[in-house]
Amino acid sequence: MVVNGGATNVGRGGTGTLTVTNGSFTQASNTLVIGNGASADGTVTVNGGSLITQVASEITVGAAVGSMGALTVNGGAVDANDAIRVGIDGTGTLTQNSGTINTGHHLVIGDIPTGNGTVRINDGTLNVGDVSTSTIQVGNEDDAGASALLEILGGTVNVSNSIEIALAGANATGSVVIGDGTSNPTINLNTAIGAAAAGTN
Secondary structure, three states: OEEEEOOEEEEOOEEEEEEEOOOEEEEEEOOEEEEEOOEOOOOOOOOOOOEEOOOOOOOOOOOOOOOOOEEEEEOOOOEOOOEEEEEEEEEEEEEEEEEEEEEOEEEEEEEEEOOEEEEEEEEOOOEEOHHHHHHHEEEOOOOOOOEEEEOOOOOOOEEEEEEEOOOOOOOEEEEEOOOOOOOEEEEEEEEOEEEEOOOOO
């Protein structure tokens, strides 16, 4: 399935569900939004096949105040031409249990003052960025209302640049958990993990 033109909203003011098991769902332009609008509840599950955004298109999970969005990858591939943003004004969750996730640019967790984002990598491969400046941004919003959590419990995470934690200012809040005491995830960075002195991390 290919969507041309406007954005695709899964859960816009209500409850919406999209499941990809075989074949592909392609957002040819604009944005794929999961959970958009007050009281919206959007869920996207990828069990196999592929979920693709093209032409500088993002995937946004939890995009508006009062919204909830969830993207779960159990297999197959998610390929975002641009960024993946989790918890952008609303509450967003990205869970990877298997498969591959590719972002063309940043992975942003907990953005805009009321954004609350959680990304949990249990297994599979996460590739962040086709350009050297691409980062995982964890709680890089200078506002006490935003929060972010990144858990890398298994699998492999490859980042073109770095992981940034609460770098926006004194009110930024971000947390990163690596491993659970029994797992041995692999993280490959071109630079480093950066944690701000001013923010909470």
